[in-house]
Amino acid sequence: MTRVHPKTKEFIAKMALRGIAAVVILTLVSIVGYVIVKGVAVIDLKFLFGQPRSMGREGGVFPFIVSSIYITVISLAVSIPLGLGSAIYLTEYRAEGWATKVIRFGIDCLAGIPSIVLGLFGFSFFVKFLHLSWSLLSGGLTVSLMILPFIIRSSEEAIRAVPQSYREVAFAAGGTKWQSVTRVVLPCALPGVMTGIILAIGKCVGETASVIFTAGTSLRTPQSVFDSGRTLAIHFYLLVRETGASDMAYGSAATLLIAILSVNFTAYYLMRRFLRRVS
């Protein structure tokens, strides 16, 4: 048996890995690029701010943008306070014990529930049981359950990363626990917390399975949270299903992608500047 020289092996392995990495990055980038390039041609002010006509086959996507924003705002408004509060409790107020174990177990399980099952729940609880009907409120609350564990975890990690000595300084200065949390720990953990929230925004905007059963598919611009509305992601899904790869579908997808990527990118950029200033 001829043995391959380790150096040769190293060379082959390196090349193979470089190839794999290139495939992964190229695939992902070309998917995004393809959709955006095909869609940008359709996007103009009339598309962004116009009303859909003939069931979205023509016209604009304004109502869907509004609905997406509603869903995102509602779910963040619910899940940020709950998520941040949970994270603070788990890290600052409670020594590891059975209580944190039970709570963590709950969070892990919640994180694992497939969104379609949350959709079933949202439908039977918010839509039917609470008589909220198909509405942005039902949809937003359902989505908040989906992103809550995500926000708790990322906040918890960020808070944990704050060095213990910072807290001790706060205590030494005569502060209470709550003061150390609000004045020292949270400001330091802010970038990490924000990263979690920004990734959560992406999930809110892109979610379809659970929202379609809770927020409905109405084409109108919602006037209040009690109205039904169709989010951009659902509109895209329905358009693709009904009309195939039409210009309008590309336009909606591109709008969706550009919105998500620019929110993420801006936030990422700001965070780095913020971090640089702090350190």
Add this chain to the structure above:
Amino acid sequence: MNLTRDRVVSPILFAIASFSITALFVIGVFIFVEGLPVMLRVGVWKFIGSSEWLPLEGKFGILAMIVGSITVAVGTLVVAVPLGVGCAVYLSEFASKRAVAIIKPSIELLFAIPSVVYGFIGVLFIVPFMREHFGGDGHGFNIVTASFVLGIMVLPVIVGISVDALQAVPKVYRDGSLALGATQWQTTTMVTLKAARSGILAGVILGMANAIGETMAVIMVVGNAVVMPNSPLDSVRTLTGNIALEMGYATGDHRQALFATGVVLLVMIMMLNTLTRYVTRKRVARQ
């Protein structure tokens, strides 16, 4: 006064922190209350052990869909693990620091691409490709297609977590190995990957859970036929797909059977979660 506030804050935070477990409980109750009766009436074993799904005739068997979900999830891993872990190894062990600083966050950005976009790309490119070059019972709508679509979809998750796990391996491990004369590749396979194993595994399991839970992208490319697959080129229906497809139409027992499908899905995900906890706990214990 400040101390009083602390005393008030603590229970409030406790209430907030308990919200997740309360929500989980309420979700569980609602899904089980709606799903269990029909499951018990049909018989649990018959429900999960038969593949005869004729909801309008009162025949509810979801075995074919359980198999569908599992085969698609396994296929997803076959696509995603070599690519994802390979990419992660390259990024953390071989690529320059500057390249990683740009590429890793970009890949994480892609985490936010809506799954329907992946499904759309699948319908547009992968389905016709599979139909023309491989054929089969699913005519392009099959397990392999779904595996590719989901495999690409979970790549950002697997790459992100694997890079983190690899970077968490202390530098002294690598230095020690290199000092002994091992090449970088030998160090990677014999030391770094071994040390990061459980972290990578956790990422892989999370990817698998994502694949089992994904709905809309799968519906678009998997064909949704309710049959036991004989080959990877057959069409299947997943548990999630079953719920999403028929939910709008179902009433009475049929709707309850869809909730029961949700129950089975929940149990499967819980089992995967327990596995993740076991895997990660072992890692913590060892460290």
Add this chain to the structure above:
Amino acid sequence: MKARWHRLLMVVLSLTAVGLGLSGCGKRPSQGRTLRIVGSTSVFPFAELLAEAYRDVRPDIVVDVQAGGSTVGVVSAKDGICDIGTSSRELRPEEKEGLTRIEIARDGIAVIVHPGNTIDELTSDQVRDIYAGKITHWRQVGGADADIAMVTREEGSGTRGAFEEIVMGKTRISPRALVQDSNGSIREAVATSPNAIGYVSVALVNAKVKALAVDGEAPTEEHLESGAYKVMRPFLFLVKGAPEGETQKFIDFVLSADGQKVLKAEGLLSPSKQ
């Protein structure tokens, strides 16, 4: 800083309160300015177009259309969750009770194939055997040398219900059939697969697919109107009790010449004379 976290706490508390309040307040009174239509995915696009047209006539009324499915339409109408339920299949006897049935249009179901398919016509027996899984190859019906990919709708769909009732009879659709969840997605699946066969609302047939003649009759308007093309189903509006007020006015609009014009333009037929 301190005030800010106070405010955060207040937000948390008030949100909890809102949540509790919502669960307490129960049913939201319908304002009578919103007409809620829920039901069949087949009727959905046409109901949306009617709603669009109605906006020009009565800008003060909001018509909100939700796709759910025919069965959901029936149940929602019965439960009073919506003002009008819609169905794309005839009601089953046990569903009729307590509902007013208004036929707003009739719709043929076209059997469609890829435009490149050499077949132009099938008998209804052949269509049945194809969907039952007895005929699996296009050559068996005089076509190309290729396996048939049958595409169907999901269980519970009104279109599937009507297709089963009219074409399949007592025979079951084979579980091997690919399942798509709307008329549009069946059309897209057939339009992109050379060997596929599917069935959709005649109104949705376009240049991307070819509609077959069934038992010698093509699904043209003429053949549909005369009843020569057999595969047809009604589009129904369902109202709990008797329609009144704004609901009645909207129904009147739909049945009026203006409303029917909208449906005609999309390829639907006027309701059968009763």
